[in-house]
Amino acid sequence: MWKNMNFELREYFQEAFNLWYSRPLSSLPTSDTPVSKFFKKFEKLLQNVPFSLGFENYIAKMGIGKGKWAEIPWIGIRNKAKTSNFLNGLFVVYVLSPDFRRFYLTIINGVQGKTLDQINFETIKTMKQIKKPEGFSKGIEGSLTKFPSNNSSAYKYEQAIVYSKRYDLNNLPNEATLRNDLKNALTAHQTSL
Secondary structure, three states: OHHHOOOOHHHHHHHHHHHHHHOOOOOOOOOOOHHHHHHHHHHHHHOHHHHHOOOOOEEEEEEOOOOOOOOOOEEEEEEOOOOOOOOOOEEEEEEEOOOOOEEEEEEEEOOOOOOHHHHHHHHHHHHHHOOOOOOOEEOOOOOOOOOOOOOOHHHHHHHHEEEEEEEEHHHOOOHHHHHHHHHHHHHHHHHOO
16 A cells, blocks of 8 residues: 555655754745755655545645744644644644654644633543544653743643654654554544544
């Protein structure tokens, strides 16, 4: 099934970290930077993965920032028949950690216009509605924020994570494991709809 995919997630994540880590902070996340070009290419390639797994209505989008670099760069996958954006709803999202040492595959609720109490309530409710994928943890193991604050967007994203699987950049699993984990996350996501 995966033989039709002509790129490896593992290699793309390693390259994403290298580019993100080495990006000039004085530059902006415009379409002509190497980081933006790479993430756009990754986003485009990732469009095919859900379809190849039988998830026909899913699309991918990346977020590296607008005007300034994102605190938490991400690549999200959503069901376009159920949600029109990545602001509200439930999504499967890869997030890079700010320390450039790990990333997570998450099932996360949107946080747009929600208080921390609403986010926490929705996260608990979603945990009761969908089964935890094999190998995933409740919430997040670790932190996405350098300086945790209840007011930061990154902290709200942390609280909105229903399930996650952590990957350490220096010890990434093989390609088959990465793709199977994504399939498990998409299957769990689909059962919630």
